[in-house]
Amino acid sequence: MAVTAGLSVDIRRKRFEGDGRTPPHTAIENLRFDVPVGQFCCLLGPSGCGKTTLLNIAAGLDHDVDGSVGIPAGDTGPRPAVSYMFQTPRLLPWMSVRDNVDIVLDPSARAEGRGVRLLERMELGSYLEAYPTRLSGGQRRRVALARAFAIRPALLLLDEPFVSLDQPVGDRLREILLDLWQAQPTTVLFVTHDLNEAIFLGDRILFLSQPPSCVVQDAAVDLARPRTPDSPAIHAFRTGLLDRHGGLLAGLAGATTDPGHSTP
Amino acid sequence: MAVGTVDVAATAWGRLRRTFGGPAWLRVFSFVLLLSVWSLATTADPSGQVLPAPWVVLDTMWYHLNEEGLLFHLGVTLWRVAAAFFGAMVIGVALGILMGARRRADIVLDGWHILFLNMPALVLIILCYVWFGLTEVAAIVAVALNKIPNVVVTVREGTRAVDRELLDVARVFRVDRRTTFLRFFLPQLYPYVMAAARGGIALIWKIVLVVELLGRSNGVGFKLHEFFQLFDIAAVLAYTLAFVVVMMVIEYGVMAPLERRCTRWR
Numbered sequence: 237m238a239v240t241a242g243l244s245v246d247i248r249r250k251r252f253e254g255d256g257r258t259p260p261h262t263a264i265e266n267l268r269f270d271v272p273v274g275q276f277c278c279l280l281g282p283s284g285c286g287k288t289t290l291l292n293i294a295a296g297l298d299h300d301v302d303g304s305v306g307i308p309a310g311d312t313g314p315r316p317a318v319s320y321m322f323q324t325p326r327l328l329p330w331m332s333v334r335d336n337v338d339i340v341l342d343p344s345a346r347a348e349g350r351g352v353r354l355l356e357r358m359e360l361g362s363y364l365e366a367y368p369t370r371l372s373g374g375q376r377r378r379v380a381l382a383r384a385f386a387i388r389p390a391l392l393l394l395d396e397p398f399v400s401l402d403q404p405v406g407d408r409l410r411e412i413l414l415d416l417w418q419a420q421p422t423t424v425l426f427v428t429h430d431l432n433e434a435i436f437l438g439d440r441i442l443f444l445s446q447p448p449s450c451v452v453q454d455a456a457v458d459l460a461r462p463r464t465p466d467s468p469a470i471h472a473f474r475t476g477l478l479d480r481h482g483g484l485l486a487g488l489a490g491a492t493t494d495p496g497h498s499t500p
Numbered sequence: 501m502a503v504g505t506v507d508v509a510a511t512a513w514g515r516l517r518r519t520f521g522g523p524a525w526l527r528v529f530s531f532v533l534l535l536s537v538w539s540l541a542t543t544a545d546p547s548g549q550v551l552p553a554p555w556v557v558l559d560t561m562w563y564h565l566n567e568e569g570l571l572f573h574l575g576v577t578l579w580r581v582a583a584a585f586f587g588a589m590v591i592g593v594a595l596g597i598l599m600g601a602r603r604r605a606d607i608v609l610d611g612w613h614i615l616f617l618n619m620p621a622l623v624l625i626i627l628c629y630v631w632f633g634l635t636e637v638a639a640i641v642a643v644a645l646n647k648i649p650n651v652v653v654t655v656r657e658g659t660r661a662v663d664r665e666l667l668d669v670a671r672v673f674r675v676d677r678r679t680t681f682l683r684f685f686l687p688q689l690y691p692y693v694m695a696a697a698r699g700g701i702a703l704i705w706k707i708v709l710v711v712e713l714l715g716r717s718n719g720v721g722f723k724l725h726e727f728f729q730l731f732d733i734a735a736v737l738a739y740t741l742a743f744v745v746v747m748m749v750i751e752y753g754v755m756a757p758l759e760r761r762c763t764r765w766r
Contacts, residue, residue, distance in 0.1 A: 320672040330687045330765045340673035367765040
């Protein structure tokens, strides 16, 4: 493991107490891993395995956990910034595209025009004053991506951000994400249930088990960048992975179905 | 039937309908209809005392406007409406948000809320006058107390419907509390606040008249009481008409543009 961790996860147990209707449920147990600074780490697992729960804990939305998740405290600076791109874009419909990004920035970054520059880079320059309801699904995700990068996060969390998009739109967004990540390196934790997507994007893939979740397999993706979606190299890597760890990965959504049809 | 519907566009009726069927013409038509029914009804009352004709009412309004200080009484009533309205909105919205967002506050305040919601307006007015005297403050407090529970109902509903996922965005990106409240939370409440405001202003002016009738020596309600004792129906209708005009100006000049501004993103 690298000397400095960009993200350190050590959860002994995460439990949801039941309320009359739902029984108590242990979502995560003994989940431990470190992500080195600047690594693009993909997290793959069956649905309901606590991936979103893990991201919510890392984002500071959920504090009710036995264990710790976060950026290890280093220098005595301000708390490092964490960005979170949710499954849905979660834009504020009453604000223009520009304001949706500017609202999360501190005044100096806003004055410097950082949000607008990112939006222009993502070909949204002519939509700055538009309301999100006027945008297509792909465009809304680009705004959400701009918002996530605008605060220059030390850690970027993404929760299946490109599901329910057409293949070409999804491919374009994945390219944009990699382009931004390379221009503005940061530690990434990317949750997906699509093995092809994980291989295309990640430096490393962590496979989670059925709940209570823990890491069942840790695979480095040693393919040169830039990669091409659906290329023979990606398929070969996928086949190799399944051949070596078929038993372990069996039952994981996306690991056993055909490429492109990997919804659980 | 099918043949008929196909031909409609070509008939004279169809042409007429397309020319005069627009919203503006329909409004004019509706207004003319009202005047006609009114005029027709006056023929049942040859004395003209019980139901004066529209032009008599207009004439009376003109007289009171020039000779009898209609504008003064209208202004006094309007000020009471405004004071009670803003008081009720500020307190009602604050309580509504508190009760919608905090379960404990909701439990504590719910009993009081139901009590005030079901208290007859007249009872509140009498109690305010008895406890605080026949003063301006007592009058305005009585009106506001009548309206606050209704505002609370609407705003509490709105607060419960607030999208938590958007508030989580503010938390993750560490947006400060003030900005979170003003730009993430409050805009979700605007439709509810607008609904409360529009229903509120109509209710408030009706209650203000009762308050004036019972314990004030000026204002539209006071004058109506006077005209009732003099059996001056023309003056009653003249004052009503004048105030309805003022309220319509407020509706179309203030409330409607405000609502459009708040919902322009839709």
